[in-house]
Amino acid sequence: MTTIAELVSSAGGLLHKHDLVASGATDRHLTVAVRSRTVSRPRRGWYSTWAPEDPRYIAVAVGGRLTGASALHQLGAWSWSRPPVTVSVPVTASRLRRRRGVRVVWDALEISGRGSTWSVDPRDALARAVVETRSFEDAVILVDWARRVGIVEGDDDAAEVLSRKRADAAGLVAWSDSGAESILESAAGTRLRQAGHHVVRQVPIPGTPKIIDMVIDGIIGLETDGRLHHETRFDKDRLKDADIARDGRVPFRAGTVMVRDMWEATAGAIRTLIRTAGGPRPVVGVGNSSLPRVLGPRGRRTWRLAPPRRRAGQELPMMAG
Secondary structure, eight states, rough: OOOOHHHHEEEEEEEEHHHHHHTTOHHHHHHHHTTTTEEEEEETEEEEOOOOOOOOHHHHHHHHHEEEEHHHHHHOOOHHHHHHEEEETTTTTSSOOOOTTTTEEEEEEETTTOOSSSSSHHHHHHHHHHHHHSSSSHHHHHHHHHHHTTTHHHHHHHHHTTTTTOOGGGGGGHOOOOOSSSHHHHHHHHHHHHHOEEEEEEOOTTSSEEEEEEEETTTTTEEEEHHHHHHSSHHHHHHHHHHHHHHTTTEEEHHHHHHHOHHHHHHHHHHHHHHHTTOOOTTTTTTTSSSSOOEETTTBBSSSOOOOOOOOOOOOOOOOO
């Protein structure tokens, strides 16, 4: 006989009583399962196999569903740290069980009709997450990830979703890139663009099937690798560096620590290599004048975007005067 825990687990870890009863469970079966601690009840009528500290469990216990960055984190979104739990409840919600450290937000009823039992729809979560991030870079990282996994598809679709909470957030489309394959690529690319560099992602190396993560100012072939990737592909990466050099570019590799913890030194090395190769010196805000300008904080938001200038494409950096 299938156990209550097996039924709940097969449903993803959360199941309502009426679904269990429909599968043949009785009140006695449910009572025994809870007393044996093979399942628990985060809220009346709901049975779960998740740990009580699981953000999904917490959201259901409060009386809603995960939203924002905490919902996307459960789906594997790129992030430097685990985001705080944010719970979405419909505007008509009542009898909520508040928890310290858990933020509750009231959403329109239309949002309540989308998503799963424990999360709002990923697109709704993204719209909230990007305007509540700790930094502009974190917002771009989330959009790069969302484009990578297909939560949004194409510029128009992404702009519609991103503007649901704040209209200026649609400008993230210009700053994001579906070619980013990791948080390292996303963060490094955004920082370099903000510094005035011209960045092109996923550039083929002629005569080979290989792709460069990013080309900076047409000169630097930048590869961003995590530790595991580096250890399993050391020789292949060295051969790729040689291919980049033969193609007339300067190969440069940056690992997790170099991007996450030592970016100033890493960016300085890139600037020096560009100057050594005779390239231009970027001027902040000039090399990327077609991108929406990043503004300072206001109210609860840590960043805003100005309306984009009417320019096509990303300009090459200009010489400093």
